[in-house]
Amino acid sequence: RAISARSRGTPRVANNLLRWVRDYAQVRAEGLIDSVTAGKALAMIEIDDDGLDEMDKRILETVIYKFNGGPVGLSSLAVAVGEDSSSLEEVNEPFLIMQGFLKRTPRGRVAMPSAYQKIGAELPAGGGQGELL
Known part of the structure; x- marks a missing residue:
């Protein structure tokens, strides 16, 4: 299991x-x-109970800490985490979206409240960007 x-x-x-x-x-x-x-x-191998690996956590931390929860474009996110944008879009992003940690909007990727909880970050006043969009 x-x-x-x-x-x-x-x-x-x-x-x-x-x-x-x-x-x-x-x-x-x-x-x-x-x-x-x-x-x-x-x-x-640093895979947690939710199935997140080191790269998934780095993506969430980057969106939350470097981009204030988003929105952030795929290219900017890829550069910030040091990964190819197509790899992020095809490998990491679908799982993070499916698990409710990220949301894809027309303006970019946004961290959801569950991402803040997962990382242990404080949710911004007003529930974060994810709640606004």
Whole structure:
């Protein structure tokens, strides 16, 4: 369950995570895969309980802290996080939108209140940009 919950609903991601957990279990848990082993393996590669990896968190932090919650254009966001804009748009953004952390508007990407909670940032007065748009 730990693997499926963090797989983003994508079989390819689930298979990659399963391979990683299997390798971890062979080296550190005598080949036994249980929820504790899976949790430790996924924590080692910094995938949290919501399936967010380091890049997802960096995107949310960038929108919130560098762009005051948005809106921010895709190109500006890509430069700020040091990633290709097409990778952000095709890999990271759909999951963040689906999970309710980001919203795509005509003016750019906006951090939703759940993103502030996830990052541990204080929500701006008025509920943040996400509530206004």
